[in-house]
Amino acid sequence: MLNRLFAALCLAGLAASAHATTVFSTDFDGSLPAEITPGSATLTGVSDFAGLGNPGNVFGGNFLRSMTGNTVTLTLTDLPTHDSLSLSFLFAAIDSLDGTGSFPSGDFFHITLDGVTIFRESFANALASQTQSYVPPAGVELARRVELGFSSGFYYNDSAYDLGADPFFGNIAHTASTATFTFLIEGQGIQSLDDESWAMDNLRVSVNPVPEPETYALMAAGLGILGWRAARRRRIAAL
Ligand SMILES: [Ca+2]
Ligand SMILES: [Ca+2]
Ligand SMILES: [Ca+2]
Numbered sequence: 001m002l003n004r005l006f007a008a009l010c011l012a013g014l015a016a017s018a019h020a021t022t023v024f025s026t027d028f029d030g031s032l033p034a035e036i037t038p039g040s041a042t043l044t045g046v047s048d049f050a051g052l053g054n055p056g057n058v059f060g061g062n063f064l065r066s067m068t069g070n071t072v073t074l075t076l077t078d079l080p081t082h083d084s085l086s087l088s089f090l091f092a093a094i095d096s097l098d099g100t101g102s103f104p105s106g107d108f109f110h111i112t113l114d115g116v117t118i119f120r121e122s123f124a125n126a127l128a129s130q131t132q133s134y135v136p137p138a139g140v141e142l143a144r145r146v147e148l149g150f151s152s153g154f155y156y157n158d159s160a161y162d163l164g165a166d167p168f169f170g171n172i173a174h175t176a177s178t179a180t181f182t183f184l185i186e187g188q189g190i191q192s193l194d195d196e197s198w199a200m201d202n203l204r205v206s207v208n209p210v211p212e213p214e215t216y217a218l219m220a221a222g223l224g225i226l227g228w229r230a231a232r233r234r235r236i237a238a239l
Contacts, residue, residue, distance in 0.1 A: 020086060020206040024076055027202050029061035037073040041066035046201060047149025049092050052142045052160045053202075059090055059160070063201035066183075068097075068107060068190035074181040074203070082207035085174045087111075087181065088164025092148075092199040096155040098189050099124025100131040106189030107196065109134075112182045118172060122187070125196075126155045139165045151194055164204070171208070179205070 026033050028043055041064050049059040066072055079085075091109070098105040100122040111119040121134035125145055140161050148158035163169055185198055 063199040065199035067193040068185040096126035106187035
């Protein structure tokens with residue numbers, strides 16, 4: 001009986017330790033969370049991005065739209081003990097982002113975590129001949145070079161990506177109790193808001209905890225119980 005109880009408690013403890021914990025989540029449909037410093041970015045209707053996404057995670061309502069050259073910062077504190085974290089958001093590449101190259105090309109989406117670059121890739125919407133460095137894994141690209149709103153016309157198509165579906169963002173090494181992310185499109189190709197911009201929706205951060213000390217204590221206590229029962233059996237057998 002005790003053996004089964006111990007096994008059940010251990011399994012419960014391990015299951016709890018294996019679960020990611022969401023530490024921040026917003027769909028940008030209410031007021032802007034205090035953890036976000038937007039610079040000049042603003043809450044804006046998602047236009048024809050609405051409904052694009054993967055099951056349970058689609059553009060809707062508002063998103064946070066930024067001009068290129070503007071930094072959006074997410075600051076998280078009091079994180080539980082963890083050894084990695086996951087970043088998830090829908091990314092809207094809006095209007096004539098121009099990919100890698102010389103002006104007006106040179107539009108790199110750049111993400112840092114605690115001051116260190118974790119992602120820097122160019123995005124191209126304007127012409128099929130332009131070079132986009134980001135190659136999305138399966139399930140990440142939601143739309144490519146189609147008209148989804150904002151500026152429109154030959155150069156002003158749009159693209160959409162579920163960056164949380166990119167395995168890279170699912171397991172980022174991190175242990176500190178605070179985390180600061182910055183999001184910015186930078187490079188020699190940045191242009192005005194009506195020419196090119198970007199937005200994020202359904203921003204979520206979760207942490208993947210290491211086993212809690214209580215789990216180890218429970219396992220030690222369980223082993224102690226098993227040891228006591230084994231010793232008792234040996235004593236009974238010796239009688
Ligand atoms: Ca939204
Ligand atoms: Ca457009
Ligand atoms: Ca550009």
